[in-house]
Structure formats: structure tokens, C-alpha cells
Amino acid sequence: KAGVTQTPRYLIKTRGQQVTLSCSPISGHRSVSWYQQTPGQGLQFLFEYFSETQRNKGNFPGRFSGRQFSNSRSEMNVSTLELGDSALYLCASSPGQGTPDGYGYTFGSGTRLTVV
Amino acid sequence: GQQVMQIPQYQHVQEGEDFTTYCNSSTTLSNIQWYKQRPGGHPVFLIQLVKSGEVKKQKRLTFQFGEAKKNSSLHITATQTTDVGTYFCAGGSQGNLIFGKGTKLSVKP
Numbered sequence: 001k002a003g004v005t006q007t008p009r010y011l012i013k014t015r016g017q018q019v020t021l022s023c024s025p026i027s028g029h030r031s032v033s034w035y036q037q038t039p040g041q042g043l044q045f046l047f048e049y050f051s052e053t054q055r056n057k058g059n060f061p062g063r064f065s066g067r068q069f070s071n072s073r074s075e076m077n078v079s080t081l082e083l084g085d086s087a088l089y090l091c092a093s094s095p096g097q098g099t100p101d102g103y104g105y106t107f108g109s110g111t112r113l114t115v116v
Numbered sequence: 117g118q119q120v121m122q123i124p125q126y127q128h129v130q131e132g133e134d135f136t137t138y139c140n141s142s143t144t145l146s147n148i149q150w151y152k153q154r155p156g157g158h159p160v161f162l163i164q165l166v167k168s169g170e171v172k173k174q175k176r177l178t179f180q181f182g183e184a185k186k187n188s189s190l191h192i193t194a195t196q197t198t199d200v201g202t203y204f205c206a207g208g209s210q211g212n213l214i215f216g217k218g219t220k221l222s223v224k225p
Contacts, residue, residue, distance in 0.1 A: 033213070035215070041217070042204075042215060042217035042218055043159070043204065043206075043215035043217075043218075044215075045212065045213070045214065045215070048211075048212075055211060056211055056212050090158060090159070092159075103164075104149050104151070104161025104162075104163075104164055105149075105151075105159075105161060105213070106161065107158040107159045107160070108158065109157075109158050110158055
């Protein structure tokens with residue numbers, strides 16, 4: 001079956017712009033989580049969506065937002081981009097909320113965002 | 117807030133040597149997961165431990181979950197060049213999965 005699909009793979013934006021990233025989870029998976037990965041901070045949790053509802057949120061400013069659609073596809077949006085937002089943004093899907101019954105997250109290949 | 121600390125940050129070994137990475141949480145965890153990220157790749161799920169004192173093996177990899185469910189370790193026996201990558205632990209608590217910063221393993225042939 002198809003894996004987790006993230007688009008676009010690479011993105012270059014200018015400070016002050018906004019960006020929308022997309023994630024299509026594995027078919028049948030209802031939970032999507034987003035992580036920001038940087039060399040210095042590792043994987044930092046942004047938010048988790050389950051059945052179109054945000055279940056958990058990490059410690060990121062309000063410029064970071066997301067949503068999930070009825071087909072479980074998810075988008076995250078970053079407004080007023082800052083240089084420090086440059087990172088690899090990873091989306092992970094799982095069958096249910098969190099990681100139930102021994103299922104780990106299946107990660108997408110990520111979107112590498114560069115803010116200049 | 118909840119933190120998951122992982123050490124060491126880097127480990128360089130000669131092929132054939134053993135390798136261990138350790139993970140410690142500031143709070144009791146409901147489960148611990150381990151992931152491997154190859155250079156240029158994305159994290160790939162390896163295993164989940166749930167029970168206190170649990171030990172699981174996958175070929176040359178041995179995973180342990182501490183009795184207090186606050187620490188865990190991953191041990192690789194006789195490393196190979198294919199083991200290169202960053203190993204992350206991730207602690208599950210209250211519906212969240214918090215990742216450690218990872219241990220980057222390099223293996224010299």
C-alpha cells in the first residue's frame with residue numbers, strides 16, 4: 001500500500017511569506033502528527049490530528065496551524081515566516097490516536113523548507 | 117514539561133564493535149518507541165516497548181524498558197556499516213509522543 005505522501009518535497013520562501021504543506025496519510029489511518037526537525041533541536045512535536053480534530057499541540061507559536069480533512073489528509077500552515085522556521089517538516093500517520101497497539105508512526109519523506 | 121533525554125549525541129565505532137544508546141524521561145512513560153533515520157531519510161519505526169522491564173530483540177538489536185518505565189536502551193551487537201544513522205527514542209505519555217534528540221551512529225569499516 002502507498003506510504004505517507006508529503007508535498008512539496010522542497011520549498012524556498014522569503015521572510016514574511018506564508019506556506020502550506022500537505023500530508024496524505026496511509027489509507028485507513030486516521031491520525032496525522034506533524035514534527036519539525038532541525039539539526040540543533042531534533043524532532044519537535046507540532047500537533048496531532050485525529051478525525052479532523054486537533055488532539056494535541058506542541059509549544060509552537062500561533063503562526064503554526066494545521067487542519068485535517070474528512071479523508072484524513074492534513075495540511076499545516078506557517079504564516080509570517082521567519083529564518084528560524086527553516087527545517088524539515090515531517091508528517092507521521094498512525095491508525096488511531098497516538099500510537100495504539102504497538103503501531104509506530106509511519107513518517108513521510110518530509111518537506112524541506114528554506115526561508116531566505 | 118515532559119522531556120526525553122538521549123545519550124550519547126554521537127557515537128563512532130569500528131565495524132564489529134557494539135553500540136548502546138540510552139534514553140531517560142523526566143516522567144513515567146506509557147510506552148517507548150525506537151526509530152532509525154538513515155542519512156537523508158526519514159525516521160522509520162523499529163519497535164515499541166510497553167511493559168516494565170520488557171526486553172525485545174530484533175536480530176542484533178536488543179531493546180530494554182526500565183523497571184520504572186522512565187528509561188530505555190538500544191544495544192547493537194557487532195555493528196555493521198548498514199547500521200549507520202540516527203537512532204531516536206520516543207516516549208509516549210498522555211497521548212503525546214516526545215522524541216529524544218537522537219544518537220548519531222557512524223561505523224568505520
